[in-house]
Amino acid sequence: MGLLDYFRGQRPKGSATVAKERLQILVAHDRAERNRPTYLLNMQRDILDVIRKYVAVDMDAVSVNYEQDDDRETLEVNIVLPEPAEERA
């Protein structure tokens, strides 16, 4: 088989492989999004409002990650605080 391939020359990867890889990522992402509780977006905004009362942070400073395993749900809230120099006086 290897010899045959050699004579045929290196075949480029078929576009179907690319399609499958793209779809697998996309569908996994869509499904994760679908299973997120609907309150997440509002909660993210509220958290951001509270933080901004004390620190000047960007809109994207708070990321909320929701994961669901078989037996538990994990909510991960990640807040990026600015460098000390940028802090409010």
Place this chain on the structure above:
Amino acid sequence: MARIIVITSGKGGVGKTTTAAAFSMGLALRGHKTAVIDFDVGLRNLDLIMGCERRVVYDFVNVINGEANLNQALIRDKRCDQLYVLPASQTRDKDALTKEGVGAVIEELSKTFDFVVCDSPAGIEHGAMMAMYYADDAIVVTNPEVSSVRDSDRMLGILSSKSQRAETNAEPIREFLLLTRYSPERVAHGEMLSVEDVQEILSMDLLGVVPESQAVLNASNAGTPVVLDKISPAGQAYGDMVARYLGEDVPHRFLAVEKKGFFSRLLKRG
């Protein structure tokens, strides 16, 4: 009690109406009293594919609004007396299909029919939501192509959250994959997603694979459900798919590149 089946896909142009026509005709040919409803209000086409467009007097919306009774609106198929078509309305009022109205029509059909097939419009707007709301089973028509596969997955999400069965915590809708416009040649060349690829991504039960076939256009030109074309691979694939839906164990066909016989190869060269 009839079994309610929605033919859905999300994406347009993948073969929903072709499938609804072929599937309902296939069920009826096997002796099951079947009604097929066109939910594409404003863009009705099922009547054309079924070849009964000149016999439409009353439609689905007339029945919902009480302007006609169900028996006046149902069109009995001339080729098979077990099959009835309920055409969509050409009204532009998108909200003409109310949840209560659709429910009442399906309930009345349920009393005398074995199967009610709901041909969904494309998209995830009102008509599509109404088509799937009362379903017991869903046939998700998918092309081996990225946007169709993605839309089918979105449709699965909607079926499992927005249907009556989902809202009442009843047993979930049974979901079946029907892969259409399949080209084994292009799959062999690595240019098209294979059945296995699509099944792996969507993780659904495979009801059938319909090969890309000129017979489908010929059938729609003539207003004859393609399942009646017993010679074409597409017609046979639809026949198989109906048998499988009814619980028969039928092996999948037309998945591999057709091997050319010695003589046909000889003739082609000549």
